């Protein structure tokens with residue numbers, strides 16, 4: 001009896017966090033800092049900052065295949081290899097297709113990073129705040145349900161997160177893309193500045209800015225305290241940065257939480273489900289499968305944060321069945337897994353710019369130019385719902401292709417170091433409207449290596465998404481034309497949903513338990529000690545890169561949870 005009692009006591013924590021990625025790292029930091037004994041469960045292996053970045057300083061010729069993946073790998077991994085960031089230097093941080101299968105009822109490219117740090121190691125670090133218009137959009141045009149919070153509720157938490165993460169950006173004073181707590185911005189290059197000026201002259205509502213991103217352009221004491229240092233503009237970030245120049249859980253929140261002495265990090269631990277106790281009317285813990293031994297263990301805590309990344313969070317909750325919740329935890333309304341949304345990236349434009357031959361730029365800037373959404377912002381104006389952000393960059397081409405140029409000797413070598421003409425690349429990041437039909441559910445017959453049902457993805461574009469793309473392709477081409485670009489080529493790359501890697505929803509926040517799963521503080525309406533604070537909680541997608549909003553929601557919910565615990569409500 002005593003032995004069992006001791007064993008159980010060793011498994012009891014104040015808080016459990018499922019997932020150690022961008023949002024889970026933030027939950028761990030906030031909870032540990034406030035003194036909670038916190039267990040972070042991570043299905044992937046441990047990745048320690050610096051020591052586990054084996055490729056961080058390697059040159060292309062030091063890789064067996066010059067930093068490209070061999071064809072055999074691509075054939076075995078048709079989904080993962082679609083991600084632009086996967087190459088020989090980064091492949092260790094991406095899930096391989098065969099190891100973690102799922103069922104695509106409709107094509108969906110699910111890009112995942114299963115390791116300590118999750119996708120925070122391999123994200124592109126763009127961090128644009130949402131505006132008041134984004135939180136009001138559902139109420140304005142009637143899509144999905146109204147957000148239970150507004151910009152003012154989250155603004156202080158954006159600031160809280162930005163100061164710690166370190167966000168480079170310019171104070172642009174735009175209502176559609178609020179300013180934050182910024183470090184020095186990166187600079188637009190001469191062609192981008194030229195396009196910025198021309199667009200500003202011709203369109204009152206279109207503003208080009210330098211992208212806000214999670215890079216330490218001028219570290220403050222709080223960043224040095226994390227052991228991080230100035231970004232060197234190498235843009236080898238997806239390999240893990242030995243300087244901690246960009247924000248990842250591994251360089252920032254996880255070691256910070258560990259320093260408090262309150263953190264237990266358990267890698268190689270797949271969360272199977274959350275345990276619901278009917279007599280207590282709350283969740284009491286979780287079931288975990290060890291990836292090596294395949295043994296199941298239970299851990300217990302007063303509060304549980306689910307941060308497994310949008311679709312896996314849906315999976316964990318759907319798999320958490322009990323007599324009280326036969327269809328998944330908190331799923332009284334059968335909406336769990338529904339209203340999944342994503343970003344539509346299908347529209348792209350390439351163009352040339354003739355001129356500025358004497359202009360160049362310093363280093364490899366790890367961000368790009370952006371234009372906040374200008375469609376349907378204040379009222380419905382177009383024949384489609386919502387809008388899009390535009391991202392673009394201008395760069396000099398050719399010289400790096402020099403090896404394929406003809407020639408030999410000194411003249412050839414000189415040509416190799418000659419920058420070529422300016423090229424412009426533009427793409428859209430469009431909001432998709434959350435729909436009941438776009439959903440994930442558990443497979444009735446297919447299981448993964450741990451005996452957990454596989455996820456079925458049933459997510460697609462709509463006519464609205466095609467109309468948005470058409471508008472972007474016309475407007476983007478027009479703007480580039482007015483800026484003097486040549487050879488403007490708009491195209492649809494026909495990519496599947498998912499490759500944007502910005503999936504959200506399925507466990508949406510709302511005011512009414514009949515139509516939403518979470519309340520304004522990210523608590524399950526019906527199981528108050530379970531918090532969902534990753535993308536799954538999102539009631540719509542906005543057109544901004546989502547992760548800074550996940551972080552702010554997480555910090556806000558964690559501090560709410562701590563206060564509720566103090567009051568004895570949890």
Ligand SMILES: Cc1cc2nc3c(=O)[nH]c(=O)nc-3n(C[C@H](O)[C@H](O)[C@H](O)COP(=O)(O)OP(=O)(O)OC[C@H]3O[C@@H](n4cnc5c(N)ncnc54)[C@H](O)[C@@H]3O)c2cc1C
Nearest residue numbers: 019021022023043114118119124125126271309534546547
């Ligand atoms: C190439 C690329 C570029 C991107 N660029 C941007 C960008 O510029 N800006 C932006 O905002 N976002 C970007 N993203 C998206 C961003 O990475 C995600 O939005 C963010 O990581 C989500 O945070 P998260 O905590 O929800 O999930 P993750 O960071 O993915 O972490 C989830 C963690 O949970 C773990 N987990 C899953 N299931 C279980 C389970 N059952 N038990 C235990 N652990 C589990 C996973 O292994 C993982 O470590 C990009 C992503 C990629 C891949």
Ligand code: SF4
Nearest residue numbers: 231232234235241245
């Ligand atoms: S660009 Fe900055 S953050 Fe990225 S790898 Fe280089 S130093 Fe690190």
